[in-house]
Amino acid sequence: MSNSLLSPPPPSAPDDGEPPTSPPPRLGARGPRRRAIALLVVLTAILGGGAGAGLVLATGAGDGTTTTTVTQATSATSEASSTAGALNASALYANTAAGVVDITSRGIASSSSGGGSPFGGPSRSSTATGTGFVVDGKGHIVTAAHVVQGASSISVKFQDGTTRTAKLLGTDEATDIAVLSVDASGLTLHPLTLGSSAALGIGDQVAAIGDPFTYERSLSTGVVSGLDRTISAPNGFTVAHAIQTDAALNPGNSGGPVLDASGQVIGIVDQIATSGSSETSSGVGFAVPIDLVKSELGQLEAGKTVHHAYLGVATSTADSATPGALVQSVTSGGPAADAGLRSGDVVTSIGTSAIHGTNDLVAAVATHKPGDRVELTVRRGAQTVKLTATLGTQPTQATTSG
Numbered sequence: 001m002s003n004s005l006l007s008p009p010p011p012s013a014p015d016d017g018e019p020p021t022s023p024p025p026r027l028g029a030r031g032p033r034r035r036a037i038a039l040l041v042v043l044t045a046i047l048g049g050g051a052g053a054g055l056v057l058a059t060g061a062g063d064g065t066t067t068t069t070v071t072q073a074t075s076a077t078s079e080a081s082s083t084a085g086a087l088n089a090s091a092l093y094a095n096t097a098a099g100v101v102d103i104t105s106r107g108i109a110s111s112s113s114g115g116g117s118p119f120g121g122p123s124r125s126s127t128a129t130g131t132g133f134v135v136d137g138k139g140h141i142v143t144a145a146h147v148v149q150g151a152s153s154i155s156v157k158f159q160d161g162t163t164r165t166a167k168l169l170g171t172d173e174a175t176d177i178a179v180l181s182v183d184a185s186g187l188t189l190h191p192l193t194l195g196s197s198a199a200l201g202i203g204d205q206v207a208a209i210g211d212p213f214t215y216e217r218s219l220s221t222g223v224v225s226g227l228d229r230t231i232s233a234p235n236g237f238t239v240a241h242a243i244q245t246d247a248a249l250n251p252g253n254s255g256g257p258v259l260d261a262s263g264q265v266i267g268i269v270d271q272i273a274t275s276g277s278s279e280t281s282s283g284v285g286f287a288v289p290i291d292l293v294k295s296e297l298g299q300l301e302a303g304k305t306v307h308h309a310y311l312g313v314a315t316s317t318a319d320s321a322t323p324g325a326l327v328q329s330v331t332s333g334g335p336a337a338d339a340g341l342r343s344g345d346v347v348t349s350i351g352t353s354a355i356h357g358t359n360d361l362v363a364a365v366a367t368h369k370p371g372d373r374v375e376l377t378v379r380r381g382a383q384t385v386k387l388t389a390t391l392g393t394q395p396t397q398a399t400t401s402g
Contacts, residue, residue, distance in 0.1 A: 141166065
């Protein structure tokens, strides 16, 4: 069988002020395109027949046991670090690896044209493998949405070799987060501690544990290489505040934890930047920030739909002499259009948040909820204009038109 990656649409990457190529990004959609992004799922084609994409079916293990043992992963700095702030890789691994799980999604149906998945993929039924991690003693597991997207069945394998069928409780394609549940009876669970991504700094040491190329629970280490990046979400919009790291991330790592020096989860492995000719570690990897995950966790566990704010513009970063988000197009009938925003306007602030480019605009809108009223400060030619927009609800899928 051959291995391949489930890849996103044509090159998209973090925006650091370079002008976009066509088309410009929609607010909430992808940032200016510079390099290809690869999602880190290992796909193996099924040679025989297979079920198409459908509902995830789960019945639990059925082993008749009723006892669940919960061992909280130790995250104390004294045990996970040799010196304050320094990452002790062997201690961290010993304390956290048991909380990492292997995920196998079967019956995924997609086509090379992207008909079965917004990221494209093989035009046949496949089995995808990725990573996840336990977050509590109830059997809840967090992973990336694209690891389980379209699966007809999902199984989870623990460090001791126990395998359970998993149920998909909730998924948010706008942030690429999914929550699974397994029957916890008879298991010894090792939930990982969720940390905070808000206090991360460039150069902070981190580690990733996952299943690159199906090598279970492999450890890689590195540093935080960048913060507040934007990456593509499965629905074609943008995930704000993504964490960039040089820790080695490869196909199969998707959905696994990125941990700080104390062993707390600060992000979920999601994507890597590629040259287009290789889909292996480039030293430029991205993780969904854990603060975003925590804000949605309760809703996803309850099977609720997570709604995101939406402005309805496509923008690029204005030139360095005149910072701001340059409006390339405005979605007809959207919140921006209703507020009077025009193509050619440059958004310089939303409320009290200064906007220096597209990334800032995406991040600022992401802090709000649908229905929030926001004041936009806009440079229109030589004039400064104040507009008020009532944010809408992000559509389920981004469109290519403004």
